Amino acid sequence: MKKAVMLINDTTYAFNLRSAIIEKLISENFEVVVVGQLLKHQDKLKAMGARLIGVETGRHGTNPFSDLQLMNTYKKILKTERPDVVLSYNIKPNVYGGMVCQQLKIPYLPNVTGLGTPVENPGPLQKLTTRLYKVGVAGANCIFFQNSENQAFFENHRMMPKRAKVRLLPGSGVDLDAHPAFEYPEGDTxxxxxxxxxxxxxxxxxxxxxxxxxxxxxxxxxxxxxxxxxxxxxxxxxxxxxxxxxxxxxxxxxxxxxxxxxxxxxxxxxxxxxxxxxxxxxxxxxxxxxxxxxxxxxxxxxxxxxxxxxxxxxxxxxxxxxxxxxxxxxxxxxxxxxxxxxxxxxxxFDRKLVVQAYWEEIQAAMETEKWITKK
CATH class of the missing domain: 3.40.50.2000 (Glycogen Phosphorylase B;)
Incomplete structure (x- = not known):
């Protein structure tokens, strides 16, 4: 059985915005491991068939020692799990998970879900964060962006790897079954x-x-x-x-x-x-x-x-x-x-478009890894 590890801030985000990708992978006979802070929807993710590993990413923290510890934690997990592909979301999983995937030679697909205040606002923290991000995505098989302005920021700040494969997604997409059109409200209020x-x-x-x-x-x-x-x-x-x-x-x-x-x-x-x-x-x-x-x-x-x-x-x-x-x-x-x-x-913006893009790039990443291994 193939295995995919999802590095993410927390289980709430994983279920609300990434459950369609998890379902697709499981339907294709993948084992899916979600690595992030254990918050809401843990039982729902487990019921889908995902395995959970609790990790506190410290999403708003800027302590370099905590970040180094997070990187070491990712390394231990990925060495143990030995996934065929890693999907990462949010800044710290993209940066530190990406660095570890490069070290361990694991195919990985980071998703830039927004720049975040430290990256977008000029200053010393921006310089540090952009450098880290550049290193984190350097070996990515494909970088997903959710809007063209974020992609342009990477290009203008020379954060994009040479010959990088990039795909622009319609955000996380929207689940049209879960969010149907409602009758428009009537009345004077x-x-x-x-x-x-x-x-x-x-x-x-x-x-x-x-x-x-x-x-x-x-x-x-x-x-x-x-x-x-x-x-x-x-x-x-x-x-x-x-x-x-x-x-x-x-x-x-x-x-x-x-x-x-x-x-x-x-x-x-x-x-x-x-x-x-x-x-x-x-x-x-x-x-x-x-x-x-x-x-x-x-x-x-x-x-x-x-x-x-x-x-x-x-x-x-x-x-x-x-x-x-x-x-x-x-x-x-x-x-x-x-x-x-x-x-x-x-x-x-149908979420099925996002799932299809992911599935295409997961297959491409695994085919590339097979070719490199044979060579």
């Missing part, structure tokens, strides 16, 4: 939906300010927020905004179905360096119009004026104007915009 971790870079301040301004002008609007928050300052801000009556904060939600069904529009004014926004993919697949930032990871999901509206980064006034523009549309226009977004997801 217009519900806007913001879904994200509560972070400044995810545009929460912009959303709160715009919600206050638009709700004052259009009292029939409700601005919803779903997402975990571990920042006491923001918890207090959200409480005050809810008490003032212009937002409703629901905390972190496991199932977004009811929120998507009631939403007239998905709002995502993020300027976080993400690969591709799954919030927007799932919202558009549900046949909801989108208002999003005109930046990599967001703009790819929206056709401005057709499936939603794009706004400049960090532009509060532009967000207010886009929301007011949406309020001035007829229900039929809003519904048509949502259906156009759903059609775009079916055309360009």
């Amino acid at each position: 217009i519900h806007f939906q913001y879904t994200s971790r509560i972070l400044k870079e995810k545009g929460i301040d912009l959303y709160l300010a715009a919600a206050k301004a638009v709700h004052e002008k259009y009292p029939n609007t409700v601005f919803h927020i779903c997402g975990g928050c571990d920042d006491e300052r923001y918890i207090q801000i959200l409480k005050e905004a809810q008490a003032a009556g212009y937002i409703v904060y629901h905390g972190q939600q496991k199932d977004m179905t009811s929120f998507l069904k009631q939403a007239a529009c998905i709002v995502h004014p993020s300027y976080y360096p993400e690969g591709m926004s799954n919030v927007l993919l799932e919202g558009a697949a549900s046949a909801r119009p989108i208002i999003a930032t005109d930046r990599a990871g967001c703009r790819e999901t929206v056709e401005d004026g057709v499936t939603g509206f794009l706004i400049p980064i960090k532009d509060e006034q532009a967000l207010i104007e886009a929301l007011e523009k949406f309020m001035q549309m007829t229900p039929q226009q809003r519904k048509a915009m949502g259906l156009a977004g759903c059609a775009k997801m079916e055309r360009e």
Whole structure:
């Protein structure tokens, strides 16, 4: 039996965004080992047939000793498991897992799921991280990118290996079976939906300010927020905004179905360096119009004026104007915009396209390894 090891930040990410690839590999008679922090959905991954190995990646840490320990942990695991191919996601698995795969001569396929703040923002940390990333992907059989801007960043900063094989994916894709188109909501109350971790870079301040301004002008609007928050300052801000009556904060939600069904529009004014926004993919697949930032990871999901509206980064006034523009549309226009977004997801972002690309590159990587071994 062939074996694939998946190096990843955690089991939550593995199940939510990579379960289709795991299912494909298992259906092709692969043993699949998921290596990452053991968080949610462990039982579901095991029920699919995956084996789990718990590893704390320290995803936000910058301690070089911890990173060296992570690299040594990966080396022990991969020496023991001896996989035929390694799939890696997120920065540290890509960097340190990639280095180990080169040492052990294991075919590997890193996926650049977003640059992250240390890579995107100029400074000493960027210089260090770009150098590490360059080394980490140097021997990759194929590098997957989720948007063309991230790919261009690698090229412009000379992080790309010579003669590198590169494939551009539609993000993680969207599971169209799990996220079907919903009937567009009727009634006079217009519900806007913001879904994200509560972070400044995810545009929460912009959303709160715009919600206050638009709700004052259009009292029939409700601005919803779903997402975990571990920042006491923001918890207090959200409480005050809810008490003032212009937002409703629901905390972190496991199932977004009811929120998507009631939403007239998905709002995502993020300027976080993400690969591709799954919030927007799932919202558009549900046949909801989108208002999003005109930046990599967001703009790819929206056709401005057709499936939603794009706004400049960090532009509060532009967000207010886009929301007011949406309020001035007829229900039929809003519904048509949502259906156009759903059609775009079916055309360009079906998760089956991602799985097919992976399967092609896994087969190619293993064929290359056979040829090198014979030689």
